[in-house]
Amino acid sequence: MKAKRIYNFNPGPAALPLTVLEEVQENFLDFRGSGMSITEISHRSRQFDDVVNDAVARTKRLLGLSDNFEVLFIQGGASLQFCMIPMNFLAPGKSADYVDTGTWSTKAIKEAQLQDKSIAVVASSEDKNYSYIPKNISFNDDAAFVHLTSNNTIKGTQWAEFPDTKGVPIICDMSSDIMSRPLEVNRFGMIYAGAQKNIGPAGACLVIIRKDLLDWIPDTVPTMLKYSTFAAKNSMYNTPPCFAVYTVQLMLKWLEETIGGLQEMAAINQEKAQLLYGYMDGSDYYRATAEADSRSPMNVTFRLPSEDLEKQFVEQALASDLGGLKGHRSVGGCRASIYNAITLEAVQALVDFMKAFEKENG
Numbered sequence: 001m002k003a004k005r006i007y008n009f010n011p012g013p014a015a016l017p018l019t020v021l022e023e024v025q026e027n028f029l030d031f032r033g034s035g036m037s038i039t040e041i042s043h044r045s046r047q048f049d050d051v052v053n054d055a056v057a058r059t060k061r062l063l064g065l066s067d068n069f070e071v072l073f074i075q076g077g078a079s080l081q082f083c084m085i086p087m088n089f090l091a092p093g094k095s096a097d098y099v100d101t102g103t104w105s106t107k108a109i110k111e112a113q114l115q116d117k118s119i120a121v122v123a124s125s126e127d128k129n130y131s132y133i134p135k136n137i138s139f140n141d142d143a144a145f146v147h148l149t150s151n152n153t154i155k156g157t158q159w160a161e162f163p164d165t166k167g168v169p170i171i172c173d174m175s176s177d178i179m180s181r182p183l184e185v186n187r188f189g190m191i192y193a194g195a196q197k198n199i200g201p202a203g204a205c206l207v208i209i210r211k212d213l214l215d216w217i218p219d220t221v222p223t224m225l226k227y228s229t230f231a232a233k234n235s236m237y238n239t240p241p242c243f244a245v246y247t248v249q250l251m252l253k254w255l256e257e258t259i260g261g262l263q264e265m266a267a268i269n270q271e272k273a274q275l276l277y278g279y280m281d282g283s284d285y286y287r288a289t290a291e292a293d294s295r296s297p298m299n300v301t302f303r304l305p306s307e308d309l310e311k312q313f314v315e316q317a318l319a320s321d322l323g324g325l326k327g328h329r330s331v332g333g334c335r336a337s338i339y340n341a342i343t344l345e346a347v348q349a350l351v352d353f354m355k356a357f358e359k360e361n362g
């Protein structure tokens with residue numbers, strides 16, 4: 001029987017390409033001739049070694065990473081990274097700059113403050129409810145790193161370009177736009193992303209780290225909270241989230257082999273975003289909430305004329321097989337998450353529905 005599939009605009013966990021899911025399904029009972037499922041094989045097996053090594057190699061190729069970087073998979077989501085970053089990189093005497101673009105960067109700041117680390121919040125867009133990305137920021141020359149959130153999943157904002165930090169390495173939470181566009185990787189000391197939005201299922205956080213930063217880590221950091229522990233053991237000091245890493249590997253293969261790389265992925269993502277924002281800009285009914293130059297091509301946040309209509313919109317959309325359009329509970333409104341796996345066809349179906357809804361209720 002053919003599975004029912006809807007257009008899934010969930011913010012995370014989020015849609016994966018159908019071909020990736022089918023590949024998981026096809027190999028689920030017998031993983032690469034082992035007679036066991038990927039959920040049953042040993043993480044010390046040759047088969048799983050190949051999975052991790054391939055995921056690392058694909059990450060490096062897709063992003064153009066040199067051997068100066070380690071690619072790691074760590075459990076605990078992006079939220080654990082908020083805590084590990086200051087723990088590993090802010091030994092006494094070191095300070096870091098943080099930019100607060102809402103929710104996730106606010107949480108990252110809180111985790112550093114909880115540990116009594118020396119940090120400066122050098123810019124914030126709180127004054128306008130985090131609807132924009134701050135400009136003209138003065139960073140501290142002696143900062144050990146600058147922490148940014150590249151894409152605010154909830155407010156629908158994205159750094160279109162990363163700020164000039166005058167050589168200070170950027171540590172960036174890319175949970176909701178990792179692998180959605182090419183990057184100038186040499187500007188980053190570390191990039192991290194919970195996999196469950198753009199590159200796989202929940203359970204693994206991708207951490208890309210410049211090797212020299214590993215030398216900053218105090219010995220006193222507990223073993224499982226040290227990046228060096230994961231780097232020394234190819235992410236397998238203890239049992240890794242095997243199924244999640246495997247699915248990430250398939251997603252990276254899809255990005256490389258089906259899409260053709262990040263340049264191509266970015267062009268597709270731009271086309272989808274333009275279709276949706278373009279339609280809303282021409283409508284008096286829907287209002288995109290992020291300022292125009294800060295709009296995220298990944299999470300498109302918008303309002304309708306009333307909360308009642310927003311509720312009806314989300315319900316009727318779901319009845320038309322368009323799911324996940326409710327805004328985050330902290331902000332209300334609507335949100336369409338149009339990550340890498342969302343097709344242009346899905347965005348067109350959403351725009352068609354929006355037009356019909358406006359006609360009926362406008």
Ligand SMILES: Cc1ncc(COP(=O)(O)O)c(C=O)c1O
Pocket residue numbers: 012076077078079080104149151152153154173174175176194195
């Ligand atoms: C930008 C960003 N950072 C961090 C998180 C938290 O991720 P996790 O649930 O993996 O801890 C999210 C989750 O939605 C997010 O969107």
